[in-house]
Amino acid sequence: MSHGLFEGDTPLAGTRSWLGEQALLLRGFALPRVAVLWPALQAVLAQAPPRHMLTPGGQRMSVALSNCGALGWVSDGRGYRYTPIDPDSGQAWPALPHAFVDLARTAAAEAGFEGFVPDACLINRYRPGTRLSLHQDRDERDFSQPIVSVSLGVPATFLWGGRRRADRVERVPLFHGDVLVWGGVDRLRFHGVAPVRAAAHALTSDERINFTFRRAA
Numbered sequence: 001m002s003h004g005l006f007e008g009d010t011p012l013a014g015t016r017s018w019l020g021e022q023a024l025l026l027r028g029f030a031l032p033r034v035a036v037l038w039p040a041l042q043a044v045l046a047q048a049p050p051r052h053m054l055t056p057g058g059q060r061m062s063v064a065l066s067n068c069g070a071l072g073w074v075s076d077g078r079g080y081r082y083t084p085i086d087p088d089s090g091q092a093w094p095a096l097p098h099a100f101v102d103l104a105r106t107a108a109a110e111a112g113f114e115g116f117v118p119d120a121c122l123i124n125r126y127r128p129g130t131r132l133s134l135h136q137d138r139d140e141r142d143f144s145q146p147i148v149s150v151s152l153g154v155p156a157t158f159l160w161g162g163r164r165r166a167d168r169v170e171r172v173p174l175f176h177g178d179v180l181v182w183g184g185v186d187r188l189r190f191h192g193v194a195p196v197r198a199a200a201h202a203l204t205s206d207e208r209i210n211f212t213f214r215r216a217a
């Protein structure tokens with residue numbers, strides 16, 4: 001299918017909704033680009049395979065992650081930070097594929113963040129049962145730059161909280177091809193992912209892949 005839509009994917013492709021004053025959900029926005037994104041992603045993951053990092057508290061993360069770009073987000077017993085080197089390989093993280101940068105820039109502009117140039121892309125891999133607990137993205141230097149999140153594969157329930165951990169959490173289903181941009185007054189909203197339910201997807205089998213583009217430095 002030329003539009004890249006699989007059975008079971010969002011019936012809402014092309015629609016958009018604001019989840020906050022400066023948080024925009026673009027349903028199916030990445031679908032026309034999946035045919036280019038997917039092989040580029042495979043090349044990145046061959047160079048920097050997803051791994052379960054340790055939290056500063058010594059727990060293995062449920063999600064497996066990798067990175068591409070000049071900087072990559074890492075976690076270990078010393079804390080969270082961005083590094084130019086993949087600690088597993090001792091090499092630089094794979095470069096950000098052009099198709100990734102272009103998607104991030106275009107999506108950010110739709111939400112009013114013109115001129116977004118990511119230098120980091122965190123790739124999260126979810127399998128059945130994988131979850132991501134509520135957190136803020138605050139390891140980046142400049143909070144005036146947004147976060148751009150792209151979802152591929154099986155659906156998940158995104159947990160969209162407020163500026164305080166205790167604030168009410170909205171449950172937002174995210175489907176293959178959906179792109180979510182948050183920045184400005186919504187930049188430090190708490191968010192996470194509920195345990196992913198077992199499902200099958202034509203492209204990813206039982207996996208959900210999420211990339212988040214950031215301006216880290």
Ligand code: SIN
Pocket residue numbers: 122124132149158191192193210212
């Ligand atoms: C993240 O917060 O880093 C990932 C969010 C998601 O997987 O949708």
Ligand code: FE2
Pocket residue numbers: 135136137191
């Ligand atoms: Fe996050």
